[in-house]
Each structure stands twice: as C-alpha cells, then as structure tokens.
Amino acid sequence: MTARHRGVTFVEIMLGVLIMSMAILPIVRMLSGVSSGTKSDRSEAEALQFACDMMDNILMKMEYNPAQIASPTWQIVERGHTDIRYQVLVKPVPWPAIVKPVIRYHPTCANGVETTPVGQLEDDILSETRDLATIDKETVDRLGLDASKNDFDLCDVKVIVDWKPKGTSDSEFMKNPIILISRKARL
C-alpha cells in the first residue's frame, strides 16, 4: 500500500511539473509583453504631455511669428523615461474675404433700450463680404498702428512628436507618433 502511494506521488509530481510548465511559459511570455507594454504606455503618456505643452505654448504664449514657431527638422529632447524627437510645421492660411454684419443707422433709442420693432430691425441688419486686406488697412489706418506688427493673420500648426522608451534602439521610433493640429492667430 505504501509503495503504491509513493509511485503515484512521483507520477503526480511529474504531471504537476508538466502542467505548471505548460501554463507558466505562456504566462511568463505574456508578463514580459505586459511589462514592455507598460513602459511603452508610460512613454506615450509622457510624449503626449510634451506635445500638449508645446501646442499650448505655441497657441498661448508665443508671438505670432511662423518663422520662429516652425521647426521643420527633428529636434531631440529627453523627458522622464522617454526619448523624444519632434517637428513643428507651420503654414499660413489665407483669409481673403470676411463676412461682417452692417447695421443701418437709426437715431439712438431712449435709455439705450432698442425700440425698433424686431422685423424692421432685422431688415436693417445686412451681411457684407469684405476683403480682409481692405478691412485690415482701414483698421490699421484708423488706429494709427504699425501695420507690420498689427496684421490680421492665421496659420495652421502641426506638432509631430515621435517617441521611444529610454534605453531602447532607434528602431523603436516611428511606431506611433503623436500628431496634433491647430490654428494660430495673430492676437
């Protein structure tokens, strides 16, 4: 009875080792994938934050100067656990014609409250399409501004941020670059 018990235990152990190795091997492989994926996610989050910071800076802080904003060749930076390279592309947007409301004059209403019946008032509100350059020149002339510094311009901005986890080979670049696009005005 005792001998039979030992023999069965040995077979059980062998079977156990076999089952465990069959189960553990793919799990270890998956664990390795999860680990590298987590590193990759962390780097992507850092790269996205970098791209957002850069776009915020361009839209909110930088002067309107396409030549200064643009950075058409790769610039390399490090941030946290990530190697980053980025480009900033800029393209002026022509805005040839502008639609503006024109309100036909009527004498000032008492106490400032509009008294013209709505139907008549709406008939007196017209739509006019004007050339931006003309409006621009009129405004600059009227306000006595320096036309070179007070122009009314728009440009499209594209921020491309390519990234890889620090310590990995350069072939890791270009896997999933982050691309943000917006439009900047001279304000």
Add this chain to the structure above:
Amino acid sequence: MKNLRRKGLAIPLVLMFVFVVSVYFFSMAYTRTETRRQGLANLNQRQAYYMAMGGIQQALLKIRLLHREAYDAGSLIRGICPFFNPYGDNLVASDLSASTKTPKARNIFMTDLNSGQLPVSILNDGGADFAMPDDDEFKWGYEVTELEVSTYYTSATDGSVRQVAKVTALGSSYDPRTSKTGRREKVTKSIELHRKIQ
C-alpha cells in the same frame, strides 16, 4: 484508507495554483489593455480639443479685427440700441423688452467662423508617415457654434459698458491609427467686448 484519500492531492493543488496565477496575470493583461485604450482615447480627445482651440483663435482674431461689429451684435442680443453711447453716465434702463432682442447680427458675424470656409491646410504636410486623412464621414475641422453675451458691467476705469461674452467652438478630428471613428470636443472661452472710442 487514509492514504488512498490523500493520493490525488498534488494535481488539484497544481491546477489550483495555475488557475490562481492565470487569473492574476490575465487581470494584469486586461488592466494594461484598458490603460492602452484610455491612452488612445486621451490622444483623440486632445486632437479634437486643439482643433476647437483653432476655432477659438479664429474667432478672437475676427473679434479683434471687427470689435465694433462684435460689440453691436452683442448689444442687439441683449436688446440694447447699438448706437447708444456706452460711455460716461449713460446708463441703460433695466427693463429690457425681450421682443427687441435679435441674434441676426451675431449669426452673420459667425458665418465664416468655421473650417469649411477656411479648410485646415496642413493635414498632409510632413510626409506620408504623418499625413492625417480626411474621411468622408469624419473630418478634421472646427465650427464656432456660440457667441453669447452672458452678462455686462460698467467699467470703473473709463465708465464704458463691457459685455462678457462666451465663445464656443466645436472641434473634430479623425486619426485612423487610433480610432475607427472621429472625435468631437467643445471648448468655451470668456471674453470681454467693448466699443473702443477710436
């Protein structure tokens, strides 16, 4: 008899251990997948947000260029005569009649505040690797959807009436690398409209 009962203990133990470890690692893999999905959703959200910011920039530029028209449009939304001098002690009566309010001038002002009139021109710049295609259904662009005067006050510095307006832009983006559908995001910015003397 006792020994016979203990005979099959090792295999159930191993199976249970393997089961527990599998559950643990599968939950890790699931968490990672969710994190990845969240990261991609975050990227799509930011792409649409910056398109909406582009709309806000265009609206601010137009308001800077046509500040008087913007102020007058705001006055008409409130039921105020656009030719009323907003400076000095010229206070507006508080009993504004709703029947004299009209958004028509505001609607005209907003007509060209969208990327349909000024398409985003930089989508394909930077080479094929960085091109962002426009889909028939999902497009990159924006539209200024609201320009509302929320309140107004008299400035203590020059006594002029200042209108506090909210500009809202709806941005949309489509990145086929990360999502099968487009993403929309709304951005609102508060600004002050006032009629300059000059």
